Amino acid sequence: MNPKKILIVDDEVDLVETIRFPLEMEGYHILVSYNGEDALNQARKENPDLILLDLMLPKLDGYKVCRLLKFDDRYKHIPILMLTAKTQEKDKTLGMETGANEYITKPFEMDDLLKKVKAYLNK
C-alpha cells in the first residue's frame, strides 16, 4: 500500500521542518507548501490524504484555501487540520465554518497532533 500523503502548509520554514520530521518517521509521505496559492494547486494536483493548514499565509489565506477545497466535491473529503497562532474564539468559529475538521492553536503538543493525524487517516 502506498504511504498516506500529508500536505503541510505554513510559511515558517523551521516550523514546517519540526512537523515534517516526526510525520516522516511515522512513514507518511510529506508535501509542503509555503503559501496559500501553492497549497491549493498542490492539493488539487496531488489529492493528499490530509492537510495541515496554517491560516496567516502569503498570497491566499488559510480560510480561503480551506473553503475552496471544502466546497469542491472533488476535495471536500480531505481532512483539514488548521494549525494557527490565531487564538480568538471568533477565528476558531470562522475556521470551523469554512469547513475545517480541527482547529489547533500554536504552540501545540506534538503527541496530540500525531494522534489526531493518525485518527483522521484511519477513518
Next chain:
Amino acid sequence: MENRVLVVDDEKEIRAFLNKALSRFGGFHVELAESGEEALHKLEKEPFDLVLTDLTMPKMDGLRLIAEIAKLKPETLTIMMTGHGSIDSALEAMKLGASDYIMKPLNLDEMILRLRKVLEERQRFVRLKDFADQLERTNQELRKIDSMKSEFVSVASHELRTPLAAIKNAVQLMLSGKTGEINENQKKFLSMAERNINRLTNILNDLLNLSRIESGKIELKFENIELKEIIELTASSLRPHADGKSIQIEVEIPEQLPAVYGDQEKIEQILTNLIGNAIKFTRDGGKILITAKPPPKEKDGWYGDRVALSVKDNGIGIPAEHLEAIFEKFHQVESSLHRSVSGTGLGLAITKGLVEAHQGKIWVQSEVGKGSTFTFTLPVSESDRRDPHFRFILDKEFQRAQENDAPLTLFLIQVSDEGGEVKETVLSRLEENVKQCLCRKADILVRREKEKILAALCEANLNGAQVIRQRIEEGIQNHPLETGGAPVLIKVGTATYPEEALSKEELFRLSKKRLGG
C-alpha cells in the same frame, strides 16, 4: 488683571457717575455706551468681562440687549439695572441670561460687591472648566494608550506563538528520542526547556486573556448552566493535582440550586483558577471545600438574584496588607512556603475579570495560618423570565430536529431606517430581544455592525424555524426599539440546511439576498 466693564445707559449723568465710581472705587476698567446698539458695536470690536446695562432705553432696551449678548457673546456676563417696581423685568433679564440685577437708586458699595462676586464666580467656573477640559483630554489620551496596549499585547502574543511552537516541537522531538538516543543529563535539561516553554505559553495566554477582558473584547457564550455538574467536573479534573499533595477536595452543593446564566467554559476557568490556587497555597494533607449558596429568599439581599460560590482552603492564608491588592495584575504574595510556586501573577486578575463579565462579584476572606475563602457570584438563569410555554415548544422542536438529523436554520434580522444612522445601541437592544427568543441550542452567530445585521443560528427543522421566526417578530413588535424618532424597519429572513448544503457564511449571504424581497 483689570476686569473690563461696559456701562450702557442712555442718561449721561449716570454714565459719568458709574464711570468714576467703578474705576476709582472698584478698580475696573470702564467703557461707556449710550445705547444697546452702541454696546453691541463695542462688544463686536473688543472683549468685555461684564456689561452693566440700564433697562429702559430708546430703541433697544436692556432686555433685548441681554438676549443679544447671550446669543452673540455668551462668555460675557450681564447685569441689569432696574428702577424699583420693575422686579418682573429683572427676573425676565435673569431668564434671558443675566447673572444678576441691581435696583435703583444705586448703592455704590453694594454694586461693586455684586460685580466682584459675579466676576469671581465666573473666574472659578472658567478655571473649573479648563480643568475639566484638561481631564477629558487626558482621559482620551489614556484611553488611546490603553487600547494601543491591548492591541500590542494581542499582536505580540500572536507573533510569539509561531517561534514558540517551533522551539517546543524541536525540544519535544529530541525528548521523544526520535532524533536519536539522549542521555540523562540531556533529558534533564531538555525537560527543563520544555517546562519553561509551557510556562511562557501560559504567560502569553494569560496576557492575551487579560487584555481581552480589559478591552472588553472578551467573547462570552451565555447559556443556562447547572452548576453542580461543572463544579464536580472541575474538582475531579484537579484531584490528581491535589492527590500529589494529599489534599482533599470536597464539594457540597445544595440540591435546590437554581441554574445560572453564564459561559460554561469561563465558569470552569474561574473555578479552575480558584481551586488551583487553593491547592498551590495549601500544605500537604490540607483540605479544600467548594460550596454554593442559592440567592437569599428575601430579594433585598445585596447580591440579589445571584448564586454565591465559595472555594475555601485551610492553607497558608493571605496577610491582611495584601488582601486589597490580591486581584490586581502581577500581584504575588511572597511566602516562605512557596518560593517554588510559579504563576504568571495574572490568574486572579483574569478570574476577577471573568466574574465581572458575568455581572458578578468576587471577594476574599483570609487569615494567615488558617486559610482563605474566595467567594464569587453568578446571575441566576433568565429562564424564568422567558415565556415558559414558548420554551416548551422550542425545546420540543429542537429535540425533534435533533432526532431527525437536524437541519440548521439561520435567522437574519436587519435593522434599517430612513436615511438616518441606526445607532449601535439599537442593535444591542435588538440582540437582547432576540436572545430572549432563542433557546440554548441557538445562539447569536454574527453581529455585523456595519450592515446592521444580526444573525442567529438555530438547530431546528422547518416547523421549528417557523415558530422561532414568529416569536422573533412578535418579540420585536412587543418590545419596540426606541431610536429617537427615526422609524425603524426590521426584516427577518431565514435559510435552512440542508436545503442548500452550504457553510454558514454561504447561508448568511443567501439569507441576506432574501432579505431584499
